[in-house]
Amino acid sequence: MNDMVGIVIVSHSKDIAKGTADMVRQMVGSEVRVAFCGGNPDGGLGTNVPGIIEAINSAWSAKGVAILVDLGGAETNSEMAVEMLEPERRNRVVVCNAPIVEGAVMAATEAAGGSSLEQVRAVAEELAAN
Amino acid sequence: MTMQPELFKSLVKAAAEQVIASAAELTALDQAIGDGDHGANMKRGFEAVLGKLDAIGAQPLDEALKTIGKTLVMTVGGASGPLYGSFFMAAGEALARKQLPDDLADVFGSGVGAVSARGRSHAGEKTMLDVLIPIQETLKAGAGSPDLIERVRSTASEAAARTAPMQATKGRASFLGPRSIGHIDPGARSSCVLINAVCSTLEAQQ
Numbered sequence: 001m002n003d004m005v006g007i008v009i010v011s012h013s014k015d016i017a018k019g020t021a022d023m024v025r026q027m028v029g030s031e032v033r034v035a036f037c038g039g040n041p042d043g044g045l046g047t048n049v050p051g052i053i054e055a056i057n058s059a060w061s062a063k064g065v066a067i068l069v070d071l072g073g074a075e076t077n078s079e080m081a082v083e084m085l086e087p088e089r090r091n092r093v094v095v096c097n098a099p100i101v102e103g104a105v106m107a108a109t110e111a112a113g114g115s116s117l118e119q120v121r122a123v124a125e126e127l128a129a130n
Numbered sequence: 131m132t133m134q135p136e137l138f139k140s141l142v143k144a145a146a147e148q149v150i151a152s153a154a155e156l157t158a159l160d161q162a163i164g165d166g167d168h169g170a171n172m173k174r175g176f177e178a179v180l181g182k183l184d185a186i187g188a189q190p191l192d193e194a195l196k197t198i199g200k201t202l203v204m205t206v207g208g209a210s211g212p213l214y215g216s217f218f219m220a221a222g223e224a225l226a227r228k229q230l231p232d233d234l235a236d237v238f239g240s241g242v243g244a245v246s247a248r249g250r251s252h253a254g255e256k257t258m259l260d261v262l263i264p265i266q267e268t269l270k271a272g273a274g275s276p277d278l279i280e281r282v283r284s285t286a287s288e289a290a291a292r293t294a295p296m297q298a299t300k301g302r303a304s305f306l307g308p309r310s311i312g313h314i315d316p317g318a319r320s321s322c323v324l325i326n327a328v329c330s331t332l333e334a335q336q
Contacts, residue, residue: 039220
């Protein structure tokens with residue numbers, strides 16, 4: 001269970017975050033740990049650092065966690081959340097520069113094959129390069 | 131570092147209250163070129179800071195700045211949380227090794243550097259840095275000058291106004307390209323509001 005990279009989805013909208021996680025589970029299966037976070041601390045549109053840290057903890061794997069984000073604030077808040085982790089976990093979490101839905105599906109597919117965090121990130125980020 | 135706890139608390143309180151009172155204005159600016167949540171986000175963050183004011187006032191100044199930063203990071207809910215949060219956390223970090231008032235420009239500069247790193251942004255990109263960087267320069271150039279507070283205040287207002295003709299190349303406003311021109315940047319304005327509140331409180335103490 002713990003030998004696959006975990007996936008975290010961070011959107012400004014809880015519906016988008018949850019919907020993306022649902023798509024990943026349907027297309028890739030439930031063996032990869034997927035967690036999501038959407039909305040600001042009051043539940044409105046936005047992103048929030050405590051929620052992202054919680055999602056990282058819930059998707060945590062010894063192989064690391066790949067985060068997929070939507071717009072700017074999701075990226076900034078995700079980077080902040082990663083920096084607030086304990087030093088030994090910090091370098092095992094990456095924020096992928098990739099479209100959120102396609103990136104999450106591709107990252108989870110790669111993770112399901114037992115790939116490393118760097119491979120998972122590379123596959124997701126190929127989407128942004130195209 | 132010497133600053134009376136009561137004075138520091140009154141500065142934090144004034145800055146927080148002023149930014150909360152400006153929420154509608156900040157939101158209107160953000161609706162023009164962003165996603166319209168800057169006022170509500172800053173209000174949420176600084177209400178959380180006000181809620182911890184007594185605890186913040188009881189801490190050494192460097193720790194107090196870090197608490198303010200962390201509170202903003204955890205409660206703002208937009209990119210401005212990590213940006214302002216990083217400013218206060220880095221300033222607190224720097225202050226542990228510095229002396230006020232002599233090193234004020236350096237301490238402020240550490241905060242500015244953290245904002246720049248967090249947002250991967252520089253001067254001239256229509257962001258809060260376009261207020262923070264000129265203030266850092268004024269603090270440096272005007273160190274020890276009797277009219278420093280007044281110079282900081284006018285620097286903040288002039289610098290915020292100068293973001294209007296800029297075209298945004300960072301943040302949500304950059305999606306608008308040339309259409310971002312003609313509006314004051316909401317982050318520049320909130321920085322100006324915070325600085326003005328601190329200046330007014332310091333002037334009232336004199």
